[in-house]
Amino acid sequence: MPIPVYNGPWDKSMAAHLVRRTMFGPTPADIQNALGKGLTGAVDALLATVATPAEPIAYLKTGAVAEGQPWAESTYEAGAENVRLTFLQSWWIDIMLKQTFSVNEKMTLFWANHFSTGSQQVKDSRYMYRQNAVLREQALGSVKDLVREITFDPAMLRYLSGSTNTKQSPNENFGREVQELFSIGKGPEVAPGDYTNYTEADVKAAARVLTGWSDVTSGISAKFTASNHDTGSKTFSARYGGRVITGRTGEIGARQEIDELITMIFDQAETARAIVRKLYRWFVDYVITTDTERDIIEPLAASLRTNNFEIKPVLRELFLSAHFYDNERIGCTIKTPVDLVIGTVRLFHVPDIFPDDLKKSHWAYRAMRKTLATMQIDLFSPPNVAGWPAYYQAPAFHELWINADTLQKRVRFTNELMKDGYQLDEAYEKSFADVFVIKDWVRDPHDAAKLVDDLVELFFPVAILPEQRQALIDIILEGQPASAWVVAWSAWEGSPDDAVAKAVVETRLRNLLKFMLAMAEYQVC
């Protein structure tokens, strides 16, 4: 039974809520877009297939690869590897910054967390790229297919030791995580080695199914080695109904075994629930009450199964639901570092971040990558196979993004971008957001109160107190009458190149924006 659909008014605040949760940003244009399309139109547009981005390039000549050339299909070069990883990170940041009206980027990050894989272990950025391309391409497709794909993913074969999982010396790593983290999830340990949904015996059995596969660097693919495959039959525990996967020989047989394994796991009702819960925590709220479990998770899990584990129809149902737009869901998530950094940079035009010069754009992205890393999201380097704790560590979940250290860094970032200067790279002077873009975002920039109101609506998912509003207005007016701001804005409008007139307006705008983006309201989403 589908969950109840939202039939309340489709206004700016609801449209903003939808794009806040599904994109990094959003920009006023994103909100207008969502508003203009109507609820269903906006949701469908967000879920539409997006163009596949071009392969990552060498932002500067590296090894045998010339500047501007793709390297993902060229040979591995040990000396170039560290730099290639930074190219890859820049590539991802570039795509995120230039994201179109789509949920795809947020879903790609979702899968990168779900199928957490660390570049430090994989040690080949071509592999990391290939995996990211798969996640991106199939971001809204079948999660069951994706698990199958990931099983043969060269990066994952390296990361979770699949490549060394042989009949002679089985390695349980992937066999465990494919259940614990990628699909059905670990339930309470009700008896030694029995995790409710599966047991230690199932880990061993799965590992045996998975034997024989390893990564090959040429072509970056999975290779089957018959002699390494355990051809014996694998018996699973009562948690899987005592299912036996018949041992087979040869590559085709081994693939069949894996298909059976994945189907067996996905046939368990708990698997769809686990996936839906994770989507829910990503898009809606980390708190899942028993009511939510019953009214939202369970129906969506049923929907996921009915739809052959396709993500798109489930997200569609979720984003159209009354539950999603319930006032309790507004502003209740904490922004990920990516939301904060990419979102803020997307929102404000930062001239130096999109230079024509390849090298310089890379350096800019590299600085942003470092900023993200200090806030605890390092692209292509999640902390461990479980991904970021904000999505699994109860009871704090999203609150783990914010602590005394990261909050300082988050506020410093927005302070710098708005006012103090953000150091993109040693090669740059400090960069500043173009704060004058706000003139296109507000009804009337001459009116300090309206300006504040419109920015509050844009930046914050929730309303603020009248005292807060007044204080924000005071930041612009500095104790002067409202007419002083009218005069100042008009003076700049009348002569935009007048340095003094510009400085007068710019100083107040920067003060205001710096202050607003440092408010707690900007940390929630």
Next chain:
Amino acid sequence: MKRRTFLRNSATAAALPVLLNGLPVTAFGRSPLLDALDAAPCQDRVLVLIQLNGGNDGLNTLVPLDQYAEYQAARANIAIEESTLLKLTNATGLHPKMTGLSQLYSNGKVRVIQAVGYAVPNYSHFRSTDIWLSASDSEEVISTGWMGRYLEGAYPGFPLGYPNASMPDPLAIQIGSVISPGLEGVASNMGMAFTDPNSYFNISNQNTPVGVGRRAGTELRYVRDIGQQIERFATPVKNAAGKAKNKSTRYPAAKTNLLADQLKIVAQLIAGGLKTRIYIVSQSGYDTHSFQVQGGAGTPVPHGTLLEQLSVAIDAFQDDIKLLGVEDRVVGLTFSEFGRRIKSNSSGGTDHGAAAPVFLFGSSVKSGILGQNPTIPTTVSVDDNLPMQFDFRSVYATLLRDWFCVDQATVNSLLNRDFGHLDLFDGISTTSVMDHLADTGSALFIAPNPAHALVSIGFSAPEGRVSIALFDATGRQIATAGELMHNGIASSMSIDVSALASGNYYVRLEHATGAIVKPLIVQR
């Protein structure tokens, strides 16, 4: 000047500004400069800046009794009745509502500085405020503040490691939600806002507005709680606020005089032992374009009421810090972004002008009036202003040197050049200033006057730098007649006014310890 040249690689303190009930307080980190003072005899000294927003009408604040007729003629609809003025001297009267300040003056605790301004008047509130707070020239944009420059570049690692045993408190505290451009550079690095220290620690109990979801409220509280944890100066400020109770009974009831409310907090924090050196408070409403005198329904707060509040607040504050035993450590300075026109307008108000008097108060100031009454022309046009007698930066320079004990070379570098040194404090040696010159420090003779061609300017001034400039009737500097090193012996120079239109002009002599302004009439 490019702003980025002023911005340094800052390790920004990152407390979340929390805007809740009560008066927000912005705290700033300590400066190495002021820190160095910890070893000096001036270590306990505090400066309280009172910013009068809107442009205070100096002529109705301080009335030149010796030119009352001209004053009355220029602004008949707002002129203050001569007999009601509070006489500071035979020549100068204070607004009748400023009885508290007048009493303080009688007690030797007020230094009045006449006609403070800058060379080319700017009539924009914001721009003029920026000039005052950045201590820039009229045409120059500087994005740091004169106080903020103390910090610029001096503590590259700030705020790491602060507060610590030797620097436990904020450098500067601003009461009010607006971060003063005067502390810019500071705010970039250390900006943090919190409410009235007495209510600050209730932040996490604060409600979100009606309509915000319970879950969102939970997360907002969480973020604010963390923000509070990283508010490095919260504890010392809270402790200071907890240690001292205000003692003066002269404070008006809370929320009836917002400036008094702010100063009350300042007194409490100083007496509570905070080592903070600079406090900034503000009072708004001085943009008196209409109904300046007679209020009434739907009209702005009259100028007299604003001055009364100012006077009451300063009086209560001064009484409080005396009772609290910290009086000798504190001086206060009032200032406004500009004064107002000499001539009133037909709405019973005054438009944006130029120079105006400022008040320096405290037990350490040299009492009396520095400078002479401005000259009010016999016939006044709507655009006419009072030219500056004292460059506002000479006041800053003196405060930095005499009150904060900053060496002259550093003062000059903070203010970008030498603005001389004024006679503002008691018991502070001002090097070579001769006693008989201490008041105006100089003499200036203009002949012939009126003039039409060559004018002879005779002057005497203390030894040192001297500059002579010509101002027009709008208070605008139109020419500098020369800058020279003066040997202390009376000198003269000639200027040619034959290219000037007929009208009122002023010759301004600035020297190492003051300035003097005299009218010059050009007649064709």
